[in-house]
Amino acid sequence: MRVLVLGGDGFCGWPTALHLSAKGWDVTVVDNLSRRNIDNELEVQSLTPIRTMGERIKAWKAVSGRDIGFVNMTVGKEFDRLVALIRDLAPDSVVHFAEQRAAPYSMKSARHKLYTVDNNINATNHLLAAIVESGLDVHLAHLGTMGVYGYTTAGLRIPEGYLKVTVDTDFGPTEQEILFP
Incomplete structure (x- = not known):
């Protein structure tokens, strides 16, 4: 079985690529590495x-003996x-994680919001049209940020952005802000 993992450099995409490869799938990761640039811009790690x-691909090859392809x-x-990529690789499936996480990047400015919406909508539209254009029978699993679906569920507000938490440290409890969700 052959699969493309779009957004395969991400928090969910890379473990998915490893899991499918470990199960014997022929995996190709597609990513523009924008998350790395965004983290640099936000000055976060x-x-x-x-x-x-x-390095990730070489390490996986060393521990598993399996190759993972990469397309930037x-x-x-x-x-x-x-x-062309879909036609050339003829994947059985595509796992679509190729979306910019909504918070906090999209909250910085109108430009950041426009980038996020443009990226997230166009990636999905292009993928759907490309599958049709390829003429192949490709299965699609689309997984994305909660920001795509709205911010409430069952009447509860789901906070996005920063959440104040108390963390127990060696020096006692310390209040910190963490990204959420």
Whole structure:
């Protein structure tokens, strides 16, 4: 089985790529690495160090003996290239994580909000049109940020942005703000 994992450099995409590869799937990750640039712009880092895609792929090969392909592409802007990739690789499935997380980046300014909405909507539209254009029978699993679906559920407001928490440390309780959800 062959699968494309769009947004495969992300928090959910990379573990999905590893899981499918471990199950014997032929995996190709498609990502424009924008999350890395956004984290630099926000002056934040992941709590877990994130290696480059090249290092990740080599490490996976070393521990599993399996290859994972990588294509640097902006899904919502490179339609013809996306169609060609789907035709060339003929995936059985596409797992679509290629969306910019909504908070807090989209809250910085109108430009940031426009980038997020443009990226998230166009990536999905381009992918759907590319699958049709390819003429192939490709299964699609689309997973995305809660911001796509709204901010309430069962009458409860789901906070996005920063949440104040108390963390127990070696020096006693400390109040901090963490990204949420």
